[in-house]
Amino acid sequence: MKSLFAKMAMATSLGLGMISVQLPAHADTKVGLILPYTGTYAALGNAITDGFNMAIEEAGRTDEFSIVTEDTEAKPPVGLAKARKLVLQDKVDVMVGVVSSGVLGAMRDFVHQSQTPLIVANAGNNLATGENCSPYIVRVSFSNGQINRPMGTWMAENGIKTVYTLAPDYSAGHQMIESFSAAFTAAGGEIAGSDFTPFGQTKDFGPYLTNAQSSGADAIFVFYAGGGAINFVKQYGSFDIKTPLYGSGFLTSPLYVAAEGDAAIGVRASLHYIPTLDTPENKAFVDAFMAKHGTMPSEYSVQGYDAGLALMAAVDAGGADKKNIAAALPNVSYVGPRGALEIDPATNNIVQNIYVYDTVMGDDGLTQKLIDTIPSVRDDVAGCQM
Amino acid sequence: MDASFWLLQFLNAMQYSMLLFLLSIGLTVIFGLMHFVNLAHASLYMLGAYFGISVSALTGQFWLAFILSPIIVTLIGAILYYTLIDRMRAAGPMNQVLVTFGLIFVILDLVRLGWGDIALGLDAPDALAHTVSFWGISYPAYRLFIIALGLTIMISMWVVLARTQIGAMIRASVENADMAASLGIHVGRLFFVVFCFGCALAGLAGVAAAPIFSATTTMGITILIPTLIVVVIGGLGSLEGAIAGSLIIGFLETFGAVLLPSLSAVLTYILLAVILVLRPQGLIPARG
Numbered sequence: 001m002k003s004l005f006a007k008m009a010m011a012t013s014l015g016l017g018m019i020s021v022q023l024p025a026h027a028d029t030k031v032g033l034i035l036p037y038t039g040t041y042a043a044l045g046n047a048i049t050d051g052f053n054m055a056i057e058e059a060g061r062t063d064e065f066s067i068v069t070e071d072t073e074a075k076p077p078v079g080l081a082k083a084r085k086l087v088l089q090d091k092v093d094v095m096v097g098v099v100s101s102g103v104l105g106a107m108r109d110f111v112h113q114s115q116t117p118l119i120v121a122n123a124g125n126n127l128a129t130g131e132n133c134s135p136y137i138v139r140v141s142f143s144n145g146q147i148n149r150p151m152g153t154w155m156a157e158n159g160i161k162t163v164y165t166l167a168p169d170y171s172a173g174h175q176m177i178e179s180f181s182a183a184f185t186a187a188g189g190e191i192a193g194s195d196f197t198p199f200g201q202t203k204d205f206g207p208y209l210t211n212a213q214s215s216g217a218d219a220i221f222v223f224y225a226g227g228g229a230i231n232f233v234k235q236y237g238s239f240d241i242k243t244p245l246y247g248s249g250f251l252t253s254p255l256y257v258a259a260e261g262d263a264a265i266g267v268r269a270s271l272h273y274i275p276t277l278d279t280p281e282n283k284a285f286v287d288a289f290m291a292k293h294g295t296m297p298s299e300y301s302v303q304g305y306d307a308g309l310a311l312m313a314a315v316d317a318g319g320a321d322k323k324n325i326a327a328a329l330p331n332v333s334y335v336g337p338r339g340a341l342e343i344d345p346a347t348n349n350i351v352q353n354i355y356v357y358d359t360v361m362g363d364d365g366l367t368q369k370l371i372d373t374i375p376s377v378r379d380d381v382a383g384c385q386m
Numbered sequence: 387m388d389a390s391f392w393l394l395q396f397l398n399a400m401q402y403s404m405l406l407f408l409l410s411i412g413l414t415v416i417f418g419l420m421h422f423v424n425l426a427h428a429s430l431y432m433l434g435a436y437f438g439i440s441v442s443a444l445t446g447q448f449w450l451a452f453i454l455s456p457i458i459v460t461l462i463g464a465i466l467y468y469t470l471i472d473r474m475r476a477a478g479p480m481n482q483v484l485v486t487f488g489l490i491f492v493i494l495d496l497v498r499l500g501w502g503d504i505a506l507g508l509d510a511p512d513a514l515a516h517t518v519s520f521w522g523i524s525y526p527a528y529r530l531f532i533i534a535l536g537l538t539i540m541i542s543m544w545v546v547l548a549r550t551q552i553g554a555m556i557r558a559s560v561e562n563a564d565m566a567a568s569l570g571i572h573v574g575r576l577f578f579v580v581f582c583f584g585c586a587l588a589g590l591a592g593v594a595a596a597p598i599f600s601a602t603t604t605m606g607i608t609i610l611i612p613t614l615i616v617v618v619i620g621g622l623g624s625l626e627g628a629i630a631g632s633l634i635i636g637f638l639e640t641f642g643a644v645l646l647p648s649l650s651a652v653l654t655y656i657l658l659a660v661i662l663v664l665r666p667q668g669l670i671p672a673r674g
Binding site for chain 1: 394608
């Protein structure tokens with residue numbers, strides 16, 4: 001119950017914070033935050049919002065940006081309706097957000113036709129910066145391929161010969177595993193077996209885990225996020241599976257790794273950000289985040305934070321209106337908590353380091369230990385024509 | 387696919403069946419007895435998991451959580467009974483479904499306010515946190531415990547329903563409530579007791595499932611559909627139906643997942659459709 005009051009107090013203060021942001025004296029740029037605040041991905045939406053607000057507040061530019069938030073519920077039709085509302089009714093200059101690859105797919109044509117710049121702060125759908133790329137869609141988070149391709153090569157180079165893969169059966173799951181498998185086999189590895197589990201329905205991974213172990217593969221590589229990741233890692237631990245577990249870093253995201261407990265120790269994963277990066281930019285970010293929220297930041301908060309930085313950089317370079325922001329966004333580059341970042345104008349996807357890390361037990365619970373850095377990972381143009 | 391593969395998957399199927407049984411038995415007996423469709427039953431399962439996690443976090447005792455959480459859920463069930471369920475009894479199935487469906491979302495948002503959106507985990511008690519090796523396989527002790535728990539409840543419920551006076555009263559009321567009442571059975575009180583017992587089992591299922599599945603705000607809604615399918619396949623209102631239904635769904639989903647992964651998501655629904663066409667009353671329905 002203590003937590004209830006803490007949450008309520010937090011919600012109240014957050015609400016007050018938003019009101020003060022929504023009623024600025026002279027706002028120049030109107031921003032639509034389009035994120036899931038209910039449903040499976042609600043925690044992600046909140047983390048991204050916190051990060052975004054933090055960037056604007058740190059820069060002391062809250063007066064410059066007025067913010068309208070809309071809840072996509074992580075459902076494609078709802079997301080599209082909310083995007084229409086933000087553009088046509090609220091007349092926002094720029095939209096920031098989108099967690100689900102499905103919602104991004106649904107919004108894509110509308111965003112493109114209405115010529116409203118969209119800063120994608122999570123959804124990794126490869127197509128959005130590939131075949132279906134748009135000069136108005138810039139992604140500061142990651143693409144599904146970008147996180148997993150380097151890990152495929154890295155694992156093959158580090159002595160792993162055969163891998164069994166598992167992921168949920170939906171677009172992001174397929175994109176993550178396909179890009180991993182392609183890179184892994186290209187580097188000489190072999191896929192011993194592969195299962196896609198029904199998306200959002202599988203709670204019991206016991207059958208899949210025991211199957212993967214009996215395949216005799218050197219390692220298991222998986223993509224799971226959120227509640228699915230927690231279940232998967234805990235069950236991996238409880239079955240005492242001897243095959244080492246590797247994954248897309250969302251598997252042991254700092255946002256929820258605590259719920260996975262000891263089972264997460266030794267899981268090795270690749271991600272575009274871990275909070276233990278030893279750089280001055282990251283240390284300053286982590287300290288500021290800890291001071292404000294009392295928890296470690298996650299990749300989601302950083303994505304929100306960097307979306308804020310990218311937006312401010314674009315406004316500084318171009319102007320505060322729709323057209324200038326859209327023109328300036330693909331050319332922004334800066335050093336953020338993740339390291340040096342730039343947008344690749346050929347795809348409008350971010351170019352960034354990918355970090356291979358172990359989850360280890362630290363002094364205050366589970367933490368991330370950096371193993372290797374794959375610098376400046378850039379996506380292939382893959383059919384993108386601006 | 388050697389013997390150990392089949393044994394492992396058999397245990398996986400049993401473990402899932404037992405959780406389904408704990409949930410569906412409450413739902414089906416409440417329906418059989420009161421002709422009341424309580425969709426919010428699955429929300430009580432979710433509350434069981436969350437209260438279990440909170441009690442365990444506050445006291446550090448898993449077993450205390452294991453006992454207290456079903457009691458808390460039963461109290462909530464009793465409050466719901468007197469404030470909503472009882473007065474909806476005569477309102478007809480459509481209104482009951484609407485009210486209890488609405489209740490799902492109310493409870494969901496209350497849980498989000500209280501515990502937040504991030505999934506929470508619960509560690510299995512130390513005594514069961516290891517794996518047990520037998521017949522060439524090793525299996526998590528906690529999952530064996532769930533199988534044992536489900537079987538124990540299954541057998542004790544059968545004994546109570548088939549061999550005791552209260553069991554006879556419940557069976558009589560399921561078959562013909564008016565006749566049972568005229569024979570001197572206090573049907574209303576019996577309903578309340580059975581309703582509370584169903585809630586306790588839902589809470590128990592929740593706290594028992596938490597170490598395996600972790601607690602999320604969507605867990606109630608996701609388990610509701612398999613539970614309803616179990617009830618429909620087994621036949622409304624009967625213990626045997628709930629046993630048969632949960633075993634069929636548990637085994638179908640588990641073996642479907644490993645043998646026919648691409649079909650596993652639809653297998654259950656195909657079976658549901660076949661049963662509804664060939665035997666709409668379910669495999670082993672209660673009489674009455």
